[in-house]
Every structure is written in structure tokens, then in C-alpha cells.
Amino acid sequence: MSIRVTQGMIQTQTVNALNKNLNRMGSTQEQLTTGRKINRPSDDPVGITYALRYRGELAMNNQYQRNITQANSALEHVDTVLGQVNDLVARVKELTVKGISDTSTPESRYAISQELSGIYNNLLTLGNDQLNGKFIFNGQKTDASPYDGNTAGTIDTDDADILLSLAPGVDIATNVSGNKVFGNAADTDNLFKVVRTLRDAFSTNDAVTARDNMAKLDTRLNKFLGVRSEVGARANRIEMLDNRNQDLDVTLNSLSGKTEDADMAKTITQLQTQQNVYQASLSVGAKLIQQSLVDYLR
Template sequence: MTVRVTQSMMHSQLLRNVNNNMGRMETNQNILATGKKINKPSDDPVGITYALRYRSELSINEQYQKNVDMASSQVEHTDTILGQVGDIVQRANELVTRGLNGTNPQSALDAIAKEIGQIYEQAVTLGNDQLNGKYIFNGQKTDIQPYTSAGAATETTDSGKLISQFAAGVTIPLNVTGSEVFGQTTDSDNLFSVLKGLQTAFTAGDQATAKSLYDQFGTRITKILEVRSEVGARANRLDLINNRIKDLDLNLNSLDATTEDADMAETITKLKSDESVYQASLSVGAKIIQPSLLDYIR
């Protein structure tokens, strides 16, 4: 049976083919404009699931990077303050050693006592240090000043830890408490108590009491060094975590680019080819639909 091909059928088929050619050209134009070969789920249903997963992991990784940056800032600041605490206790240690020399006149001991009093005040100032408006040595109660000049030796800081997460199951405490650095109120080597005691002893010329407090002062210096060593270890671990996050970020971006990014040279080649086909289809179509009613009458 012979099928009669009508003019309407030819026009419909032509229009369908021209639209298909234009659709392919539009797809490649869109890819070229966005630089992505996946612009909607239907472009690659399997690829879009991987792309969404990579984007989610990159977003999580970005938050971990922010956590590391914030934590590094806090740990480095704490280390700086501990360094300053170390400097003043070393100066106090020099003064006490000089004061315990039995050849000093009382006037010299009075001068030593006054400087130790200033060191005490500086220790209180450092104990009340703040970062971004938060007290760094008062545990989780960062909005409350931990020490006062009049009663630092009898004041206890909060023991809570500020914990930050840097990966699934990876957490690190960021702070150290004032009690860890300066001592508990019940500790015989509480820094504030020892400094006040030394000041009083030298003012009174009491060498025996000063000698006893000097031994306790030595144990507190050792504990301060241990705390600073722990803070330094945290800083080193944060550096390792930071490097890992950056490496993971590069890897995820590479995987995401492989899944989503278009090959620009290939896309341009396809687009030029599609344009040629589209122009050819228009040229052929012009010849097909050229006959008019007058042509049929002839």
C-alpha cells in the first residue's frame, strides 16, 4: 500500500527537525554559558546525585575550615598570654632569688616587694584577658570576669571546656582554665597567693617565709610551662587538621569538577556543528516550503 506524503506532513516533519536541531544548539549554548554540563537533573540523573553529594561535603568542609580558623586564633592568643604569664613569673623568680640573698638591706627588700606587687597586679590583668569580648580563662562562663585584684587568691574559675568539632568524631578543647594556669584556691602554689605572700614576707624582712614560698613558686612555674606545652600541642594538631581539610577540599573540588564541569573545547566544537546543521535545515526547509498555490495551479 502506497502512503501519500502530503505537504502538511512535510511541513510538520520539517518543523520537528528544525526544532530538534535548535534544541541541541540551545543545550550546548547553555553549557557554554554556565561552564557546567549538568544544569538540571535530567541532564545526568546519576551524575547529579554525585554532584549534590560533593557539594554537601564541600559545604561541611567549609564549616570545619571556619572552625579551625576560629580555634587557631583562640589557641594562638592563649599561647601568647601564657607566654606573657611566663615572662612575669620568670621576672618574679629573679626578684625572689635576689631577695633571698642575705646581704640585701631592708630598703632593697622593700623595692623587691613593690615590684612583686606590680607583678601580682599584672598577673590578675592577664587572668582577666579577653578575646572578642570573652574572658579566655573562665571556662564556659566567658561573660564573667574571673578575678579581682583584691581577692584573686580566693577566686575559682569555671572548669568547663569550650569544645569545637573539626571532622566527624574529631573534637578538641580550645581553652585552658584559670585554675589550671594560676592554681586552685586550695593549692599551696596558687600563683596569686604565693605572690602576695612573697610581697608580705619581703616587706617584713621574713626570709624564712620567703624561702618556703619560693619552693612553692617553683612548682607553679613548672605547671604553667606544662599548660603552655599542652596549648602548643593543640596548636600543632590544629595545623595538621587544617592541612587535612585543605587537601580534602582540593580533592572534593576536583571530583565535583570532573562530574559537573564541561569540556569547553568539545562544547564549542559541538555548538559550531549544531549551528551548521541548524542553518542547513533552515536552508533545506526554505526550498521545501517554497511552493505556493500558484505553483500547484501551474
């Protein structure tokens, strides 16, 4: 049984073919404009699942990078303050060695006590140091001053860590408690107690008491150096995580690009080919559609 092909069928098929060519060309133009070969889920249902996964991992990686930057800044600041505390403790030791010498006079010891008084006030200032308006030596109680001239050395600071997530399953503390740096209230080598005792001893020309506290100063200094080493170890680990994070970012961006980004040279070639096909189909379609019933009756 033969099928009669009408002029209307020819016109419909021609228009459908033209629309398909136009849609293909429009899709390629969109890829060229956006630079992406996946602009909607229907473009590549399988590829979009990978693309969304890479986007999620990149977003998480970017958050880790922001945390790393914040952790670096916090630890660098803590280390700077610890360096200043270290300089003050070294000066206290130097003055103590000079003051307990038998050659020191009451006048020179009194002068030492005056300098120790200034160092004590500087230690209080460093103990109450802030970063972005938050006290760095009071654990998680960052809104409360940990020390004052009357209670320093007699009360403990908050010991809770401020943790930042720097990688999956990796949380690192970005703070150090004042108890670790200056000592607990119960410690005989609490730095505030020792400096205050040395200050008062030299003020009254009491070399014996000052000599007895020399060992406590050495003990505190050794503990303090351990804290600085711990901060340095954390900084090194953060640097390692930073390098790993940056490498992972490059990898994820590369995978995301291979999945979503269009090959520009290939896309331009495709578009040129599709434009030629569309123009040819327009030309042929125009000739077909021009035929009418009168033409067939001639």
C-alpha cells in the same frame, strides 16, 4: 498499504527537526555561558546526585575550615598571654632568689615587694584577659571576669572546655581554664597566693617565709610549663587538620568540577557543529516548505 505523505506532514516534521536542532544548540550555548554541563537535574540525573553530594561535602568542609581559623586565632591568643605570664613568673623567681639572699637589705627587699606588687596586678590583668570581648580563662562563662584583687586565689574558675568541631568526629578545646594556669583555690602553689605571700614577706623583711614559698613557686612553674606544652600540642594538631582540610578541599573541588564543569574546547566545537547543522536544516527546510499544491499540479 501505502501511506500518503501530505505537505502538512512534511512541514510538521521539518519544524520538529528544526526545533530539535535549535534545542540542542540552545543547551550547548547554555553550557558555554554557565561553564557547567549540568544546569538542571534533567541534564544528567545520575551526575546531579554526585554533584549535590560534592556540594554538601564542600559546604561542610568550608565550615570546618572556618572553625579551624577560629581555633587557630583563639589558641594563638591564649599562647601569647601564657608567654606573658611565663615572663612574669620568671621575673618573680628572679626577684625571690635575690630577695632571700643573706646579702639583701631590708630596703632592697622592700623594693622587691613593690615590684612584686606591680607583677601581681599584671597577673590579675592577664588572668582577666579577653578575646573579642570574652574572658579566655573562665571556661564557658566567658561573660564573667574570673579574678579580682580581693578573691584571686580563693575561688575557682569555670573548668568547662569550649570545643570546636574541626573534622568529622574531631572536637578540640580552644581555651584553658584559669585553674590550670594559675592553680585551684585549694592549691598551696596557687600563683596568686604565692606572689601575694612573697610580696608581703619582702615588705616586712621576712626572708624565712619568702624562702619557704620558693619551692611552691617552682612547683607552679612546672605545672604551668605543662599547660603551655598542652596548648602547643593542640596547635600542632590543628595545623595538621588544617593541611588535611585544604587537601580535601582541592580533591572535592576537582571531583565536583569533573562532574559539573563543561569541557570548554569540546563545548565550543559542539556548538559550531550544531550551528552548521541548524543552518543546513534551515536551508533544506525552506526549500521543502516552499512546495505547494500548485507545484504538484503543474
